[in-house]
Amino acid sequence: MKSRVLLKNVSKTYFMDNGEKLETLNNINIELGDNEFVSIIGPSGCGKSTIFRLITGLEGSFSGDIFINDVEVEKSGETVSYMQQKDLLMPWRKIIDNVILPLELRGEGRKDSIKTAMEHLPEFGLEGFENSYPDQLSGGMRQRAALLRTFLIGSPIMLLDEPFGALDAITRSDMQEWLLKVWQQNRKSVLFITHDIDEAIYLSDRVYVLSNRPGHIIHELKVDFDRPRDKEILLTEKYLDYKKQLTEKLNH
Numbered sequence: 191m192k193s194r195v196l197l198k199n200v201s202k203t204y205f206m207d208n209g210e211k212l213e214t215l216n217n218i219n220i221e222l223g224d225n226e227f228v229s230i231i232g233p234s235g236c237g238k239s240t241i242f243r244l245i246t247g248l249e250g251s252f253s254g255d256i257f258i259n260d261v262e263v264e265k266s267g268e269t270v271s272y273m274q275q276k277d278l279l280m281p282w283r284k285i286i287d288n289v290i291l292p293l294e295l296r297g298e299g300r301k302d303s304i305k306t307a308m309e310h311l312p313e314f315g316l317e318g319f320e321n322s323y324p325d326q327l328s329g330g331m332r333q334r335a336a337l338l339r340t341f342l343i344g345s346p347i348m349l350l351d352e353p354f355g356a357l358d359a360i361t362r363s364d365m366q367e368w369l370l371k372v373w374q375q376n377r378k379s380v381l382f383i384t385h386d387i388d389e390a391i392y393l394s395d396r397v398y399v400l401s402n403r404p405g406h407i408i409h410e411l412k413v414d415f416d417r418p419r420d421k422e423i424l425l426t427e428k429y430l431d432y433k434k435q436l437t438e439k440l441n442h
């Protein structure tokens with residue numbers, strides 16, 4: 191199944207209520223290939239989330255071209271699985287009722303939706319918690335529930351905006367390993383936004399570095415580690431070299 195995204199010379203300017211222009215993205219070129227895991231890192235406010243809103247069609251006006259599976263985004267009609275930065279679970283709905291939302295929105299019956307979701311609960315580490323409410327779960331479990339909800343949107347293309355940003359270091363590290371495992375089993379194309387250089391290198395096939403706003407690509411790193419990966423790679427020279435490259439570019 192095709193699962194590609196291509197941004198060609200994409201620029202985006204917001205027009206503020208007071209008439210001012212906010213140039214947000216400047217001539218961005220990004221490519222996500224079939225089954226690739228690609229990260230985007232860059233300073234706060236440089237337009238990373240805007241890129242996702244453009245790909246999903248939530249943000250309409252821009253210059254340049256965006257292709258989803260080789261079709262222009264305006265004509266594509268493809269639903270992309272998108273997890274926003276603050277993708278909160280609804281506190282009044284049980285975990286199972288939170289995760290089946292995209293299936294229900296697609297018009298699938300409640301019974302079938304629950305059956306589908308239940309099959310994925312073990313893989314997402316949520317077995318036995320289907321009837322819990324979000325505030326009864328740990329931070330990592332809540333993020334896995336939000337990821338399952340995103341996963342059940344069903345697109346082979348996933349856009350994940352800082353899914354682990356609010357987690358403590360140990361939980362975050364566990365979640366990275368878990369995400370790689372799930373990704374390897376399900377092979378989707380993932381675009382992943384993070385502020386964390388280590389996370390970007392560990393997870394990705396390639397990493398794009400954005401400049402300060404208006405964001406443009408200042409570096410592209412190909413991460414040449416075999417898969418499946420384990421945290422041992424963090425101790426290698428090659429890894430340290432990648433980290434140095436990205437740190438230098440970000441502090442540029």
Ligand SMILES: Nc1ncnc2c1ncn2[C@@H]1O[C@H](COP(=O)(O)OP(=O)(O)OP(=O)(O)O)[C@@H](O)[C@H]1O
Pocket residue numbers: 204205206212214232233234235236237238239240241275403
């Ligand atoms: N709907 C909007 N209208 C006007 N300005 C906006 C809008 N959405 C975002 N912006 C502005 O565009 C810039 C980029 O925002 P965006 O959320 O894409 O950045 P980001 O790189 O994802 O930031 P962070 O890393 O802090 O999440 C910011 O200055 C933001 O205030």
